[in-house]
Amino acid sequence: MHSQTLRQTTGHAVSVLPVSALLDRYRLVRAASLTLTAPLSPEDLMVQSCAEASPAKWHLAHTSWFFETFVLRDFLAAYRDFHPDFHWLFNSYYNSLGDMPAKSLRASFSRPPLNDILAYRAHVDTAIARLLESQPEYPANAEAVRRIALGLEHEQQHQELIATDIKHALFTNPLHPAYREPSAAPSAESIAPPLDWVSYVPGLTEIGFATSPDSIHSFCFDNETPSHTVFLAPFSLATRPVTCAEYLAFMDDNGYDRPELWLSEGWATSRSETWQAPLYWQRDPATHSGWRIYTLRGWLPLDDLSETPVCHLSLFEADAYAHWASRNTAGCRLPTEFEWEYAATQLNEAPATPRANLLESGALHPIRASALPGLQQIFGDVWEWTSSAYTGYPGYRPLPGALGEYNGKFMSSQMVLRGGSCVTPATHIRATYRNFFPPATRWQFSGLRLARDAQ
Numbered sequence: 001m002h003s004q005t006l007r008q009t010t011g012h013a014v015s016v017l018p019v020s021a022l023l024d025r026y027r028l029v030r031a032a033s034l035t036l037t038a039p040l041s042p043e044d045l046m047v048q049s050c051a052e053a054s055p056a057k058w059h060l061a062h063t064s065w066f067f068e069t070f071v072l073r074d075f076l077a078a079y080r081d082f083h084p085d086f087h088w089l090f091n092s093y094y095n096s097l098g099d100m101p102a103k104s105l106r107a108s109f110s111r112p113p114l115n116d117i118l119a120y121r122a123h124v125d126t127a128i129a130r131l132l133e134s135q136p137e138y139p140a141n142a143e144a145v146r147r148i149a150l151g152l153e154h155e156q157q158h159q160e161l162i163a164t165d166i167k168h169a170l171f172t173n174p175l176h177p178a179y180r181e182p183s184a185a186p187s188a189e190s191i192a193p194p195l196d197w198v199s200y201v202p203g204l205t206e207i208g209f210a211t212s213p214d215s216i217h218s219f220c221f222d223n224e225t226p227s228h229t230v231f232l233a234p235f236s237l238a239t240r241p242v243t244c245a246e247y248l249a250f251m252d253d254n255g256y257d258r259p260e261l262w263l264s265e266g267w268a269t270s271r272s273e274t275w276q277a278p279l280y281w282q283r284d285p286a287t288h289s290g291w292r293i294y295t296l297r298g299w300l301p302l303d304d305l306s307e308t309p310v311c312h313l314s315l316f317e318a319d320a321y322a323h324w325a326s327r328n329t330a331g332c333r334l335p336t337e338f339e340w341e342y343a344a345t346q347l348n349e350a351p352a353t354p355r356a357n358l359l360e361s362g363a364l365h366p367i368r369a370s371a372l373p374g375l376q377q378i379f380g381d382v383w384e385w386t387s388s389a390y391t392g393y394p395g396y397r398p399l400p401g402a403l404g405e406y407n408g409k410f411m412s413s414q415m416v417l418r419g420g421s422c423v424t425p426a427t428h429i430r431a432t433y434r435n436f437f438p439p440a441t442r443w444q445f446s447g448l449r450l451a452r453d454a455q
């Protein structure tokens with residue numbers, strides 16, 4: 001054990017931790033991946049049901065590959081690869097490291113068997129512990145510490161993907177099995193608080209994470225930097241995300257069949273994909289509302305979820321809803337990512353408050369907003385689509401080497417989402433965090449919060 005310390009960020013606060021705390025965090029995060037997959041059979045772990053998804057078995061292997069490739073091979077003397085083929089077999093998209101199997105083939109990886117993947121994880125875990133326990137005094141190995149920290153954030157991203165991918169996998173199974181058994185029945189009479197607005201007059205404001213991504217004093221992804229000044233005109237943000245009941249009103253007003261509400265690409269996509277409802281909604285005449293929704297806890301009638309945030313929307317659906325909402329409240333639109341970040345920063349609270357619905361809450365689905373004053377559900381519940389295209393901030397530089405492929409090369413044709421969802425690990429999200437997906441994406445827990453210009 002070592003007496004030296006490193007600093008690690010939690011939300012806005014920067015705390016000082018002993019280096020040994022990194023190993024504790026490593027073990028917690030790695031164990032959480034196995035906890036997530038524990039309810040799944042070996043057959044479940046093999047399913048890859050849409051282009052965005054990967055089998056859970058692949059996620060378990062690839063997250064270990066990340067530590068082996070970027071930490072152990074570079075920093076642990078005499079480290080021996082677990083298997084001579086794994087360095088290319090479980091590469092996801094790092095072209096500068098060499099060729100890799102096509103993503104669509106990941107469901108074909110019946111070999112290596114699951115036991116080998118679990119042994120791979122244990123092999124990597126043992127080696128990381130050896131590395132950390134043998135470290136010379138900090139900060140001589142600052143780069144190793146930085147990469148382990150990055151590997152843990154990477155693993156948490158894949159934990160979220162395990163949840164979203166297995167939801168889609170089980171939904172496509174004709175039996176529609178539940179990932180977890182239903183919890184206590186939702187209270188049908190619980191009503192979400194009325195949608196209200198919070199007004200801001202920001203002017204010039206600082207956006208982005210204030211510390212360099214190569215610092216070991218705090219963690220952020222390279223795409224959250226550099227922090228920079230942005231001018232924001234006065235705006236208002238809704239106190240909570242749009243609910244299923246509100247979205248159903250859009251559907252019942254023929255929202256999916258009114259081209260004047262839709263972006264051109266959105267209209268074309270909704271027609272070609274025959275969208276008439278969010279992903280996971282299915283007509284059910286046996287329910288009062290006529291709809292049921294597939295969740296990680298199985299089917300639930302929309303009647304039980306009507307006051308919860310609507311999720312599994314594309315950017316196109318979120319944008320069309322905002323246009324439709326302008327019929328009653330002039331100027332409704334999606335917020336820019338800068339408006340969202342400014343408002344979230346004003347909250348001045350850590351993401352993982354007791355009432356935040358992140359992965360650890362166990363709900364595995366968005367829940368009804370509380371009636372407390374001010375912004376609710378900024379962190380957790382649903383990723384919130386913004387109107388901002390995903391690009392580099394002014395002066396952005398990717399990480400050096402192959403890790404530069406982590407975020408920077410995806411800065412085209414994608415839109416930014418903010419705030420995390422009900423399957424985002426609590427220690428993984430912060431106000432400056434930028435998620436990004438193509439605008440037609442629906443398999444994530446993605447919803448929307450309305451914004452408008454100051455009146």
Ligand SMILES: [Fe+2]
Nearest residue numbers: 062092154158
């Ligand atoms: Fe990855």
